[in-house]
Amino acid sequence: MTELSEDDRAAVNELRGAVMRLSRRLRHQRVDETLSPTEMSVLGTLARCGSATPGELARKEHVQPPSMTRIVAMLEAKGLVRREPHPDDRRQVVVSRTEQAAAMLAESRSKRNAWLASLAEGLTADELAVMRQAAPVLEKLAHL
Template identity: 75%
Template sequence: MPEHSYGDPAAVNALRSSVMRLARRLKHQRVDESLSPTEMSVLDTLARCGSATPGELARREHVQPPSMTRIVALLEAKGLVRMEPHPEDRRQKVVTPTEQAESMLEESRRRRNAWLAALVEGLDDEERAALRAAAPVLEKLAHL
C-alpha cells in the first residue's frame, strides 16, 4: 500500500519513531538483565495468554519453531517455565510459567509503570489529557 494512503507521512514517521524510542527505553527498565528481549516477550505472552505449546508460542512470537524450542529450553533451565504433558495430545508438551517467572514479570511491570508514571508527571495537564485520549488508540494499533 502506498505511504500516502495512511495520511500525513510526517505524522506517521513521527509516531513510528517516538513509539520505537519509548519502547526501547521501557525495555531497559527490566528486572532480570540476563534475559533477552525475546525471552521476556515469551514470558509476557504466557502471562497474558496462558500456557501454550512451543508451536503456538512460535506463531505468537513470529519465530521459527526450532528457535522457540531453544528459547523454551533456556527459560526452563533458568526455572522460569516448566514443561507439562499436553492434556489431549501426548506427543506434545505445554509450556507454563513458574511462580518465579510470574513474580519477576510483576516486578518488571511495577518498575516500568513507575518509570513511565514519573515521565508522565513531567507533562502538563493538556499533555496528560492528550496521552489519556491516545492510549486506547495506541492499544488498538498494537493489536491490529
C-alpha cells in the first residue's frame, strides 16, 4: 500500500465532496420519482449482476435481509421484479428484473447521461481529457 501525502489527502477530501455533490444532482435526474434510491440501486444491481436471491441482494446492497425482503416485495408489487423458485434450493427464491424495469433503467440511464453530457459540454478539451482518464479510476474506487 502507498502512504498518502498531505496533498493526496487534500485531493481525497476534494474528491469526496465533489462526488457527493455530483451524485446528489444525478439522483435528481430520475425517471420514476416513486422509487427510492435503494429500490433503484437494487434494480441496477440486478441489471449488472443478473438474477439473485434476496440474501445475495442484501449482501450486495449492504442492507439487512428483512429489509431486502420488503424492498423486493415493493418492487414486485410495482411490476419491476419477479420471484421464481430457486433451481437448486426449493426453500429459496431467485429475484430477477422485468422488461418494465429494464426499460425504465434504460430511460433513466439515458436521461442521466444526457444531463451529464450537457454539463461536460462546458468543459475545456484538457478537462475532458482528464475526465476520460479519471473515469476508470473512479470506477475502480467504487468497487474496492
